[in-house]
Amino acid sequence: MKNVVHAACPHDCPDACGVLITIEDGRATKIQGDPSHPVTRGFLCAKVAKYLDRVYSPERVLYPMRRVAHKGTGHKDARDFQRTSWNEALGEIAARFKTIAADFGGEAILPYSYGGTLALLGSASMDRRFFHRLGASQLERAICSAAGEAGLKSVLGVKMGTEPEQFRHSRYIIAWGANIHGNNVHLWPFIEEARRAGAKLVVIDPYRTRTAKCADWYLPINPGTDSALALGMMHVIISEGLHDADYISKYTTGFEQLKEKVKDYPPDRVAQWTGISAADIQQLAREYATKRPAAIRLNYGVQRAQGGGMSTRAVAMLPCITGSWKEVGGGLQLSLSGAPGLKRDGLERTDLMQSALGRPARVVNMVELGKVLNTLADPPIQALFVYNSNPAAVCPNHNEVIRGLRRPDLFTVVHEQFFTDTTDYADFILPATTFFEHKDLQTAYGHYYLQMSNQAIEPLGECRSNVEVFRALADAMGFDEPCFRESVDEMIDQALNSPHPWLKGIDRRHLERQGHARLNFDGSQSEASHAPFLPFAEGGFQTPSGKAELYSPALAAQGLDPVAEFNPPEESRHGKRAASFPLELLARKADNFLNSTFSNLPSVQRLEETGLLEIHTADARKRGIRDGDPVRVFNRRGELLLRARVNGAVQPGVVAAALNWAKLTAGGSNINALTSEKLTDMGNSATFYSVLVEVELATPTLSST
Numbered sequence: 001m002k003n004v005v006h007a008a009c010p011h012d013c014p015d016a017c018g019v020l021i022t023i024e025d026g027r028a029t030k031i032q033g034d035p036s037h038p039v040t041r042g043f044l045c046a047k048v049a050k051y052l053d054r055v056y057s058p059e060r061v062l063y064p065m066r067r068v069a070h071k072g073t074g075h076k077d078a079r080d081f082q083r084t085s086w087n088e089a090l091g092e093i094a095a096r097f098k099t100i101a102a103d104f105g106g107e108a109i110l111p112y113s114y115g116g117t118l119a120l121l122g123s124a125s126m127d128r129r130f131f132h133r134l135g136a137s138q139l140e141r142a143i144c145s146a147a148g149e150a151g152l153k154s155v156l157g158v159k160m161g162t163e164p165e166q167f168r169h170s171r172y173i174i175a176w177g178a179n180i181h182g183n184n185v186h187l188w189p190f191i192e193e194a195r196r197a198g199a200k201l202v203v204i205d206p207y208r209t210r211t212a213k214c215a216d217w218y219l220p221i222n223p224g225t226d227s228a229l230a231l232g233m234m235h236v237i238i239s240e241g242l243h244d245a246d247y248i249s250k251y252t253t254g255f256e257q258l259k260e261k262v263k264d265y266p267p268d269r270v271a272q273w274t275g276i277s278a279a280d281i282q283q284l285a286r287e288y289a290t291k292r293p294a295a296i297r298l299n300y301g302v303q304r305a306q307g308g309g310m311s312t313r314a315v316a317m318l319p320c321i322t323g324s325w326k327e328v329g330g331g332l333q334l335s336l337s338g339a340p341g342l343k344r345d346g347l348e349r350t351d352l353m354q355s356a357l358g359r360p361a362r363v364v365n366m367v368e369l370g371k372v373l374n375t376l377a378d379p380p381i382q383a384l385f386v387y388n389s390n391p392a393a394v395c396p397n398h399n400e401v402i403r404g405l406r407r408p409d410l411f412t413v414v415h416e417q418f419f420t421d422t423t424d425y426a427d428f429i430l431p432a433t434t435f436f437e438h439k440d441l442q443t444a445y446g447h448y449y450l451q452m453s454n455q456a457i458e459p460l461g462e463c464r465s466n467v468e469v470f471r472a473l474a475d476a477m478g479f480d481e482p483c484f485r486e487s488v489d490e491m492i493d494q495a496l497n498s499p500h501p502w503l504k505g506i507d508r509r510h511l512e513r514q515g516h517a518r519l520n521f522d523g524s525q526s527e528a529s530h531a532p533f534l535p536f537a538e539g540g541f542q543t544p545s546g547k548a549e550l551y552s553p554a555l556a557a558q559g560l561d562p563v564a565e566f567n568p569p570e571e572s573r574h575g576k577r578a579a580s581f582p583l584e585l586l587a588r589k590a591d592n593f594l595n596s597t598f599s600n601l602p603s604v605q606r607l608e609e610t611g612l613l614e615i616h617t618a619d620a621r622k623r624g625i626r627d628g629d630p631v632r633v634f635n636r637r638g639e640l641l642l643r644a645r646v647n648g649a650v651q652p653g654v655v656a657a658a659l660n661w662a663k664l665t666a667g668g669s670n671i672n673a674l675t676s677e678k679l680t681d682m683g684n685s686a687t688f689y690s691v692l693v694e695v696e697l698a699t700p701t702l703s704s705t
Ligand SMILES: Nc1nc2c(c(=O)[nH]1)N[C@H]1C(S)=C(S)[C@@H](COP(=O)(O)OP(=O)(O)OC[C@H]3O[C@@H](n4cnc5c(=O)[nH]c(N)nc54)[C@H](O)[C@@H]3O)O[C@H]1N2
Pocket: 012, 013, 014, 115, 144, 145, 176, 177, 178, 179, 180, 182, 183, 184, 204, 205, 206, 207, 209, 221, 222, 223, 224, 225, 226, 299, 300, 301, 302, 304, 305, 586, 588, 589, 590, 591, 592, 593, 594, 595, 596, 689
């Protein structure tokens, strides 16, 4: 028997592709992009095109496992564990949680999850109910996008913007800290279409990405200096009268204060910080304001610097002062995730914390896991439950994270598909399904479609979905609230049963039939409606004032600059700690992995060259380093052995390396051994791109005889 099932890619990627899975006799035999999805357009990225290798990998965790070897010192794979039953594992985990809660309080237990799946139920439903009812510490999930979110919302009030389909109408496109070929490949066909009609593509990125190589104009910028560039552009636009006075007066507040502020950012001064010449800044500003429609694809690279909140804020002001939101093919996209209007409270049930503790539980920032495991008191963390995440690879200050995970008194449970860096420190591993093996509802942060991800095959081995694991754990704990018995369909119905007008006519059955549905922006029931959605053409900002806030009283109240400003990151060439180490490190993502996911699969490994330190000729020569030489990259936090690649991807003063599993990297450590737990100016996010290091030629280790 052969059939085709509609699913949706749940990985942490803006594209949220529609996926068609062919099933023959209960086994998936083919995966392809859904040709009827207007953004997926029938193709998948290289890594997910190989997804059958992931689902049917011989390395999958298929059964509950109990540790038998010492933490972090054994084989670092299945051999360190012994198979056990679900009943035994759940019983022991529940018993341990009860003891810890009795001795230390529920807050001694910490859930740790992020982007393993972004599907609605798998990312935040039964899990949240469980930890809220337990009175566990709350996790501040700030590792990725919180600075950008804070910056964007300080201007627009909501995470919305230009939909990908409208980029085909743009005539001027700025990819700003946006690695489109690597991280957002489904936007590319729309950009190509625009370019065929004469659009110019500008890339602003300290790293010469594949997108930069394809661009009409590439502007390498010094890391962490984007707020200066945006303020400098606004200096030129305003002083040359290129702004849209009508749009500004109707739909923004604080223009006078902005006008004053940008006087401090003349192009000559901005050039010194950014490394982009004054002439180029002027040209960029003039072209952006006059070659219409102009769209900005801002991505999260910009906000992984210490001043990332302010940078996002300053860039987000640009379409507000040129009035580009009015035009089809204008505006800006960072994230569109604020649109769907799903009812999430009922899924997450924060009220259950009240019955557990009588108050909201304390909040712990996931970025600071190292510090939290090693130093947090009152109560100290006694148990860690990891799912949807691989902190032993993705967390900054890796060596401190590992020191914490090694604590013999820490009880660690990891719900995973593979034996990752983090399972190396687990006391129990629980086997997790892939999206082929469970049903969920899929939202997106890079387009405006909701999708049904149907279950395509039976779970492999004894794998269970996140929903089913937390349902079973609640049962083992004796939690008897009815919410722990709700079915997947009931939860999906609940989320969709929202008064939000854009969800009118979209229900579970509709999605099960159609696979996807665009949000119903014009309120019609007509599925054919694809009129461009212009969220801010006539205002509609969701800030306290209802206008785009070029001056933000809320930021003033937090002691931040209420307009915007540039402060050099401490760990940067102009920063406070410039003297400590000379080179700025971009601790990047790999183009063919997804954060640390996929990095263990041989067929995907073949797509990506790993273990490289990219360095400019001038910096390499100074250190006697040639292409291919082994190098030691280090700072006060750690060190790493890599191979030098002298390839022109970075400017002098900047080096770059990519994320990988620590145990697949020489020396068993990864790039996060060098990154810090320093938080961003807004949103308490991570600063993966504000890191100083030194590099030296490594003495090749003599292999033992
Ligand atoms: N292939 C692949 N796709 C992915 C991911 C992956 O790991 N691999 N990760 C997914 C996730 S979790 C996310 S959040 C998204 C993120 O997608 P992006 O937002 O694209 O994130 P990054 O790759 O962190 O950064 C984008 C670009 O910003 C540049 N950059 C770094 N610092 C600065 C700066 O100070 N200024 C400017 N202007 N640019 C800077 C980087 O060099 C990079 O090329 O991608 C998702 N998609």
